[in-house]
Amino acid sequence: MRAPKSATASQLVEAAADVLVRVREHGPRVHCITNTVAQPFTANMLLALGAVPSMTIAPAEIASFVTRADALLVNLGTLDPERREACEIAISEAGAAATPWVLDPVFVDRSEPRAAFAKALLAKDPPAIRLNAAEFATLAGDDAQGDALARFAREAGMVIALTGASDIVDDGMRRAVIANGDALMGKVTAMGCAASAFVAACLAVERDPWRACAAGLVMLGVAGEVAASRARGPGSFAVEIIDAVHHLDRATLVERARVT
């Protein structure tokens, strides 16, 4: 038997289920600047969710795509010069059109130039950032513990979606902890990138970025649990999670969400 949810947590889970339904209905276009390793899996995960991905980074045409998109993902993996330029153009275009975007500062803990670039992008006020603990520590100069997340979110004026064994979504005033997911998620490349893509899809249909972030991570975590119950390893898990996202519905989400 599951622990009873607090009133706020229950409301958030219901809100996440509403967001899922809206993504299915509206089929938001999500333009993804993402690394070449993550592109196929991210595209298939977004399609399974009901969103419509596009992925060009060509300077001549990225503005055309972002203008027509409902949300933008800026993932810093494989950050070559063309991707940097694409980020600048896309974020400027998103700002002009009030299109929501999410920053995914992949592996900033491994590369000083990438960390510096990520910090410059933080100054452009993304509504949300999705990262792991090592990446947070690099950007915040602080461990992802205690009040550090809330402080960083408050000062930066954005929602932090920190993924790990449990996920934490904090906007400086509100915090949700999501206990869904499975260890196999860490054994499939681009799973974190897909988490950020889900956040982007949810931002397209939900104005409160804290709710959008929580919704995206709950969807992925629940789908991950369903997939884990059928998978025999990370190869079949990567297949099963796409199927699970495709079949994810309000009832499954509400039943399985473990949010506090």
Added chain:
Amino acid sequence: MRAPKSATASQLVEAAADVLVRVREHGPRVHCITNTVAQPFTANMLLALGAVPSMTIAPAEIASFVTRADALLVNLGTLDPERREACEIAISEAGAAATPWVLDPVFVDRSEPRAAFAKALLAKDPPAIRLNAAEFATLAGDDAQGDALARFAREAGMVIALTGASDIVDDGMRRAVIANGDALMGKVTAMGCAASAFVAACLAVERDPWRACAAGLVMLGVAGEVAASRARGPGSFAVEIIDAVHHLDRATLVERARVT
């Protein structure tokens, strides 16, 4: 019970089965300029069909690859400057060697610069173009209805392979309608790109580009139906369709083809 096929449709299905057998026998080399999202799936689909894919776009070496290839795919996804340059070199090389090629103008409806580039490539006389209705409307300035396809094919002097709920292959004088396929094909990234890659593989072994286009789309559509009967969602579908292509044979193709 299936509807009896007309004499011409039956002949086309037999021709498609012949093309399949020739692809298996000859293992044509297909050089693919294609977007980074589509590369792994396209390569695996071509390998399952019995073709041998290569995918470099480096200006210094693409001519070496195209010279040794039996067909060329020019897919405009993720159209960065290097890809544009690769297209120019590859098409010139293919022209010099009389190597057949197919144009896939992915997402030209989303990007004016890409549409302009696609129109410039159309002037280089590809034997065939594979696209969807939105892409056709952008290039033709006309809806993909009534006689518009035939008119465009006639004026451009090429075969149009239009994919959708049903596929239409039209060279201005002959038209085939292919009713195979499954809705899950629209939920897997790069499925259209794979369709174009199949057309390229068929062009390598069949001189009549109308037959080659029809053959490629029938193969993919039949494999899609076999896969759908085994899949539980788009994740497993993407796996099953590769297996189905691998096992596709003359008997299955002829039995399941729904061509008019």
Added chain:
Amino acid sequence: MRAPKSATASQLVEAAADVLVRVREHGPRVHCITNTVAQPFTANMLLALGAVPSMTIAPAEIASFVTRADALLVNLGTLDPERREACEIAISEAGAAATPWVLDPVFVDRSEPRAAFAKALLAKDPPAIRLNAAEFATLAGDDAQGDALARFAREAGMVIALTGASDIVDDGMRRAVIANGDALMGKVTAMGCAASAFVAACLAVERDPWRACAAGLVMLGVAGEVAASRARGPGSFAVEIIDAVHHLDRATLVERARVT
């Protein structure tokens, strides 16, 4: 019943099992310069093995990644100018840090400029090179038969890991022949690239590059056989082999290895 192994072959298989255990324990970081077609599969195969892949080629940051890596893979697929520059920087960095690396000269038989570049990299003394017979013939100017492999290895001062129906690992003085694997491995894109990535992961935890190469190829071959027993075609095979690598353990490796 399997043929009894010779004393040396048994020792090598035990050494390979030790290497597997060490990869699982240490989780070496493997930086991969590899082609965009191979990136997702290579990353997932390395994760399944217990290694931690990274894949950027951006000139500004590749040194940061290589400095923090335990081994380097240099794969020449889709060899655009940026990849060439990345190779130079990465190999220089690996040399300075005494980080082991492996060269994978994909498709040098198809492109003269790529072959020339591969020869220039050979002069930078990689501990190991992983290739197929056509690629060897291009680089060595000699068929991969008789004593040609040993001679080349001796003169170049490196280990040759030649994959094919059987794999041969030769350092000029010692030779191992590995009879594991399955024909479906040739029907999945990036399988050779994954073989090289496994060699890189093994080089990170085993000082003798001949043993490291043999260990990597035995692991892949055994996993391939396990996968083939469950797969229905190349699509499901690509999934099953990731699961098989994930579950590969000392007992399975020793039981199934066919090394002479």
